[in-house]
Amino acid sequence: MTDLPQLLSDRLARAFAEVAGEPTDPAVRRSDRADYQADGALRLAKQLRRPPREVAAEVLERADLGDLVANAEIAGPGFLNLTVADSALAGLVEAMAADQARLGVGLTPDPERVLVDYSGPNVAKEMHVGHLRSTIIGDALVRLLDYLGNDVVRQNHIGDWGTNFGMLIEHMIDLGTDETNAELSLGDLGAFYQDARKAFDANEDFATRSRRRVVALQGGDPETLALWRQLVELSAHYFDTVYERLEVLLRPEDTAGESSYNDQLNPVIEELLEVGLARESEGALCVFPEGFTGRDGGPLPLILRKSDGGFGYDTTDLAALRHRVRDLKARRLVYITDLGQRLHFEMVFEVGREAGWLGAEAQAEFQGFGIVLGADRKRLRTRAGDSIKLIDLIDEAVRRAAAVVAEKAPHLSQQEQNDVARMVGIGALKYADLSNDRVKDYVFDWDRMLSFDGNTAPYLQYAHARIQSVFRRGEVDPAALRGTKLVLADPAEHALALRLAEFEGLLYKAAEGVELHRITGYLFDLAQAFTAFYERCPVLRAENPETRTSRLVLCDVTARVLATGLSLLGIAAPSRM
Ligand code: ARG
Numbered sequence: 001m002t003d004l005p006q007l008l009s010d011r012l013a014r015a016f017a018e019v020a021g022e023p024t025d026p027a028v029r030r031s032d033r034a035d036y037q038a039d040g041a042l043r044l045a046k047q048l049r050r051p052p053r054e055v056a057a058e059v060l061e062r063a064d065l066g067d068l069v070a071n072a073e074i075a076g077p078g079f080l081n082l083t084v085a086d087s088a089l090a091g092l093v094e095a096m097a098a099d100q101a102r103l104g105v106g107l108t109p110d111p112e113r114v115l116v117d118y119s120g121p122n123v124a125k126e127m128h129v130g131h132l133r134s135t136i137i138g139d140a141l142v143r144l145l146d147y148l149g150n151d152v153v154r155q156n157h158i159g160d161w162g163t164n165f166g167m168l169i170e171h172m173i174d175l176g177t178d179e180t181n182a183e184l185s186l187g188d189l190g191a192f193y194q195d196a197r198k199a200f201d202a203n204e205d206f207a208t209r210s211r212r213r214v215v216a217l218q219g220g221d222p223e224t225l226a227l228w229r230q231l232v233e234l235s236a237h238y239f240d241t242v243y244e245r246l247e248v249l250l251r252p253e254d255t256a257g258e259s260s261y262n263d264q265l266n267p268v269i270e271e272l273l274e275v276g277l278a279r280e281s282e283g284a285l286c287v288f289p290e291g292f293t294g295r296d297g298g299p300l301p302l303i304l305r306k307s308d309g310g311f312g313y314d315t316t317d318l319a320a321l322r323h324r325v326r327d328l329k330a331r332r333l334v335y336i337t338d339l340g341q342r343l344h345f346e347m348v349f350e351v352g353r354e355a356g357w358l359g360a361e362a363q364a365e366f367q368g369f370g371i372v373l374g375a376d377r378k379r380l381r382t383r384a385g386d387s388i389k390l391i392d393l394i395d396e397a398v399r400r401a402a403a404v405v406a407e408k409a410p411h412l413s414q415q416e417q418n419d420v421a422r423m424v425g426i427g428a429l430k431y432a433d434l435s436n437d438r439v440k441d442y443v444f445d446w447d448r449m450l451s452f453d454g455n456t457a458p459y460l461q462y463a464h465a466r467i468q469s470v471f472r473r474g475e476v477d478p479a480a481l482r483g484t485k486l487v488l489a490d491p492a493e494h495a496l497a498l499r500l501a502e503f504e505g506l507l508y509k510a511a512e513g514v515e516l517h518r519i520t521g522y523l524f525d526l527a528q529a530f531t532a533f534y535e536r537c538p539v540l541r542a543e544n545p546e547t548r549t550s551r552l553v554l555c556d557v558t559a560r561v562l563a564t565g566l567s568l569l570g571i572a573a574p575s576r577m
Pocket of ligand 1: 119120121122158159317320337
């Protein structure tokens with residue numbers, strides 16, 4: 001374990017527990033007066049009704065900080081200011097350096113099967129920016145959970161069923177398969193959907209055919225099913241193109257669309273009836289989860305079966321939840337959609353708990369996200385007011401990145417420039433999303449996300465490439481540095497090493513709360529600490545060979561942490577740019 005804040009916390013926790021008579025959080029955090037401060041004495045003092053400085057003094061007296069802390073003192077109203085010992089810090093970074101595969105990041109002591117529900121686009125409908133957010137956040141979470149040693153199940157709950165399919169199939173018939181094929185494979189899903197809608201609204205005959213088609217589809221008519229399957233396949237193919245371009249891990253076999261639960265809908269309803277959760281209301285069969293009320297104060301339903309006998313989004317999600325716990329054996333279930341769907345999922349989870357699917361053994365969490373805004377601070381759209389095609393957005397990211405790369409890195413060959421532009425463009429798109437607090441809306445801004453300054457992908461990618469160039473210039477093979485002793489003499493070396501020794505703990509925290517912006521914020525801090533170090537401390541021209549190798553080790557670990565951190569976000573780190 002190389003998690004420095006946790007090590008400090010563990011040392012203090014024993015002393016705190018002795019003073020408190022029960023487990024007490026020392027509340028260790030970064031400080032600008034020392035390396036870290038522990039604020040726990042303040043809260044504990046209130047609890048014990050004693051002066052905080054006195055409590056802090058007693059904790060300090062009992063604490064065995066060993067050789068981890070060089071200096072500890074009581075400050076202000078009762079903080080403990082802690083300065084980490086250089087020798088201990090050097091030991092932690094040496095351990096990271098020596099661990100080629102994992103940089104000292106331990107595997108989780110209790111690995112779980114975690115199911116992540118993300119992306120979820122809809123067949124024959126344009127994937128919108130919300131699906132982009134879900135895809136990017138989900139992909140990063142999946143990579144992170146997997147890295148920490150969990151058994152991750154990816155689930156792409158695509159919208160491939162419902163009454164819309166009557167009109168979509170009829171529209172496909174009218175267009176002819178070839179034309180449909182052409183539109184859908186170009187990713188013109190938006191136009192296809194809108195034309196179908198228009199025909200439905202304007203043409204009585206079309207509307208009647210569509211309604212009849214829905215009945216045929218639900219009745220399992222083979223010809224209709226074949227047409228439906230064709231439509232699903234064409235869309236799925238387009239989704240895969242987007243995933244490939246985005247370089248995310250989602251694969252066709254991760255898809256479990258709404259239709260895959262068709263034969264489980266009736267059994268789920270029967271089970272809910274059996275346990276007494278379902279009841280008739282206004283002609284529909286409903287379930288009223290505890291604690292949810294509408295505006296009028298009345299209980300809020302999830303609809304299991306509509307009055308016309310049809311099933312909808314609610315039923316499918318209940319069936320999916322049951323399947324995921326019972327058959328897929330998920331222990332933690334993470335759902336990633338826009339915050340607009342919070343109520344739906346909170347209600348589904350509550351029914352899951354009441355039905356006994358969820359509980360101590362299996363827990364579900366809704367991790368929603370905010371809206372992507374345009375420069376006008378309204379939902380991001382094209383100039384014509386349409387929703388933006390994801391594939392266009394991705395192409396534009398790479399195109400704009402290519403212009404930036406051509407300007408900043410003219411020394412690279414055309415092929416290298418193309419590769420770097422792809423990594424920078426896609427990286428910038430993902431990073432701009434992930435670096436924002438997930439629950440907040442954010443403004444989409446090409447210039448900012450592609451800037452080489454500030455908390456952006458290009459800044460971090462460049463920082464990484466610059467470190468690589470140190471090794472190239474010095475003709476040093478980082479592997480040859482293994483086993484080197486670190487000397488942390490300069491305050492900038494100390495500060496950089498502190499950040500490095502926070503990597504492990506940071507990843508666990510980010511995974512726990514699905515807070516990927518913690519990773520971006522950390523990488524940005526790290527890159528800045530590196531810059532400060534690099535400006536003060538000559539590396540290749542260090543005063544003596546020991547200092548030189550020691551500084552090269554700091555460079556190497558920093559570069560590997562940057563590359564690993566970025567890769568967990570689904571972002572590549574070119575070695576030159
Ligand atoms: N298809 C849905 C949408 O476009 C997202 C699916 C989310 N996952 C789920 N299990 N309902 O909004």
